[in-house]
Amino acid sequence: MKTVYRPEMLYVDGRFVANAELVVGDGGEVTETREVRELGLGVDGCLVVEMKGKALLPGFANAHSHSFQRLIRGKAESRAVSGRDFWSWRGTMYYAASSLDPQQVYDVARMAFLEMALAGTTTVGEFHYLHNAPDGRPYEDPNLLAKQVIAAARSVGLRMVLLRTAYLRAGYELPSDPGQRRFYETATDYIANMEALVRECSGNAADVRFGVAPHSLRAVPLRELHEIADWARANKLPLHMHVAEQIAENEACLREYGAAPVALLDREGLLGRDFTAVHAVHVSDEEIAMLAETGVTVCSCPTTERNLGDGIFRADDAMTAGVRVALGSDSQAQIDPLEDARELEYHLRLARQKRAVLDAGGETLAARLFECVTVSGSGSLGVAGGDLRVGAPADFFTVNLQDVSIAGNSAEDLLAIVVFGLNRSAIRDVAVEGRLIVRDGIHAQQDEIVARYKEVYESVWRGR
Numbered sequence: 001m002k003t004v005y006r007p008e009m010l011y012v013d014g015r016f017v018a019n020a021e022l023v024v025g026d027g028g029e030v031t032e033t034r035e036v037r038e039l040g041l042g043v044d045g046c047l048v049v050e051m052k053g054k055a056l057l058p059g060f061a062n063a064h065s066h067s068f069q070r071l072i073r074g075k076a077e078s079r080a081v082s083g084r085d086f087w088s089w090r091g092t093m094y095y096a097a098s099s100l101d102p103q104q105v106y107d108v109a110r111m112a113f114l115e116m117a118l119a120g121t122t123t124v125g126e127f128h129y130l131h132n133a134p135d136g137r138p139y140e141d142p143n144l145l146a147k148q149v150i151a152a153a154r155s156v157g158l159r160m161v162l163l164r165t166a167y168l169r170a171g172y173e174l175p176s177d178p179g180q181r182r183f184y185e186t187a188t189d190y191i192a193n194m195e196a197l198v199r200e201c202s203g204n205a206a207d208v209r210f211g212v213a214p215h216s217l218r219a220v221p222l223r224e225l226h227e228i229a230d231w232a233r234a235n236k237l238p239l240h241m242h243v244a245e246q247i248a249e250n251e252a253c254l255r256e257y258g259a260a261p262v263a264l265l266d267r268e269g270l271l272g273r274d275f276t277a278v279h280a281v282h283v284s285d286e287e288i289a290m291l292a293e294t295g296v297t298v299c300s301c302p303t304t305e306r307n308l309g310d311g312i313f314r315a316d317d318a319m320t321a322g323v324r325v326a327l328g329s330d331s332q333a334q335i336d337p338l339e340d341a342r343e344l345e346y347h348l349r350l351a352r353q354k355r356a357v358l359d360a361g362g363e364t365l366a367a368r369l370f371e372c373v374t375v376s377g378s379g380s381l382g383v384a385g386g387d388l389r390v391g392a393p394a395d396f397f398t399v400n401l402q403d404v405s406i407a408g409n410s411a412e413d414l415l416a417i418v419v420f421g422l423n424r425s426a427i428r429d430v431a432v433e434g435r436l437i438v439r440d441g442i443h444a445q446q447d448e449i450v451a452r453y454k455e456v457y458e459s460v461w462r463g464r
């Protein structure tokens, strides 16, 4: 049976339309959007859902997540513990990574995905590099932890793109790091494990997709990177990689290969429309031109980058050159897609001492930022979605137009109010392929997910 959603405002084709209808088919796809409601027309045999006082918008795509890092929120915020820089922050992160058993990996991932769902996220790209048992040996099923994360997304109801990560070494001329022993595989094992995972988890009712994620140039040497990228391209899977997040990474890349990361990837023919460079904070003008010419998407993670002190992504220069920009919650310091969208702009305001830096004329600044967190994120992950055009999956969220953070609005200014001012308390319903996973601000399994997460938190941090 088709379902007809009747919000007070519907965001479609880059604008809000008052009193429009969204029609969703049996398969969870958008079959029609109608501007003018003609009562009684075409709703026979349909389930009609009235959404008075609500606006309905396409759901967010989180293009870069490490779900287990939800566990270190607030645990690395002092100099004494590990707060001095990115490299010392990793000590806390490695401690959490070394502590979790498979059940706990599942419990923490569900907590992260629950928070994403409550924030309006409908698709998550999980950059997953926890593979081995705590002693560094593979589990009997080397994909056990990847499957735990997939199961967590299924349980919460999010669409998942599992970006299985290749992590082969600590870095150029660095001895292997015991903190990373749960991450390491050989390139051969990586490809074999990836093949098995795709084979076992795909099927007619596939609700999970895959991507290939060489962790970084630091963690994957060039020869193996080619091998892995060739496999990804032969299998038409998107490629995601951390690129130029930290100056020290760039310096090591220069020492090893005589080129900065993006320049090296370009020289080696590794960039392309299927490639997403995560962060790309420390890149030259020439490298921005390379990203643009090859059609790369940059996934920026502003809430994490400011937390870690990485630096500021030059979104103005990149977007002017034509680079598509997606967004990710990365370390889960915060899980709020709109906060990432507005920080993309706000960091530049502070750096440039200007306002509306990413306003390029044409579409509004708010629409441009909203596109990053919806359409560009889905594109980066190689899945449909991000808008509510006919044929797209009915992935959406609704907001209460009377919420104190957005009350007083019109079709003209609502998107700017949402992008720059919405508080998560305004988000009421969230649907993935037409299936409501959040109703009136509550997820059905919320209490149980939070209770289980709190148990993991207690057991990991007790005595630390």
Ligand SMILES: [Zn+2]
Binding pocket: 064, 066, 127, 242, 278, 330, 331
């Ligand atoms: Zn990351």
